[in-house]
Amino acid sequence: MSDASLGPSSFIVLGFLAQHGPATSYELKRWADQSVGNFWTFPRSQLYAEPQRLVGLGLISESQEDDGRRRRLYTTLEAGRQALQTWLKAPAGTGELRDPGLLKLHFSAQGPEGTAQALAAEQLALHRARLADYQAMQRSHPESGASLTLGMGLRYEAVSVDFWEEILAGEQASSEG
Amino acid sequence: MSDASLGPSSFIVLGFLAQHGPATSYELKRWADQSVGNFWTFPRSQLYAEPQRLVGLGLISESQEDDGRRRRLYTTLEAGRQALQTWLKAPAGTGELRDPGLLKLHFSAQGPEGTAQALAAEQLALHRARLADYQAMQRSHPESGASLTLGMGLRYEAVSVDFWEEILAGEQASSEG
DNA sequence: TACGGCATGTAATCGGTTACATGATTTA
């Protein structure tokens, strides 16, 4: 079927349910924050809405506690596992940086002199901090299980630091800025 | 005023109008595709809707042709230039990679053996192609005017190629470069 | 004057975000 009504957040839910077993929205959010959250964020409410949709599509099942918090526990169904497999096999296509900092940089010539440099200073601090975080993560669990995507995060932050340093220094090509 | 109802697409419009002068939605889209489009995409219709909002906010003005295509020409107002300046001065915050390829990679362990490698092969081709594009752009206009953001694009694609090569080879330990 | 491509717009829908609102556990 390869249902077209499934988006990235659908597969985040399906993926975690397949990986960790039945879970509540709260647990899904916790897992997301600690893993994919480093390169793909969304508000908490998304993980309350999205599972509902998947239940409606028959991909996962829901069971609500009768007592206590009456929270909903979601479980993958066979159709859900199927959908995940299909998605994993399909080409991913390309992403985009979508970085507000780059957007500002592009228009920085519209501002007063030094606009790009001020921006660069801010961005440098942010990227250096994240780089340090990632390096710490890499050190803390250097084993096989470490998230595969960490390698990309490290590279990305490293070149970001390099890039913004260059902007800060004000040396691009030749003359005017 | 620093109106909170302005988003990135608002400033794309304001930025281009400030940079190039009065323009139609069509021209805005052309400029966007050739510059910021490399790291920030959106559908064409956005550049018909967004200027309307800005007119409503009193940041730009609109004038429609009486004959011919009766197209709308947008012009920045002083308030619009103000808003752009305020935005340029403000911190940009952080972006995120938001790459579907990384998302799939994260869940690739849920698929059959070789899932990550197949993904890596696809991503490698895409990133190599883009890298070549950017290198060509850099060569074609090496002068001052070349987009500042191109430098980031080049770095990003280069490390992406490096990263996916590593995944393809199946070696996770990313120490050393 | 017919045709193909360029250009221009609107409408419906929806995923995602913000804001609102409350209940359950734990601990002091």
Added chain:
DNA sequence: TAAATCATGTAACCGATTACATGCCGTA
């Protein structure tokens, strides 16, 4: 048992995407 924190959910709104629809213009 009161306070603090953890946890859970809903509703309204809005930016963004998809799909629909049409009109002008150059040119053959």
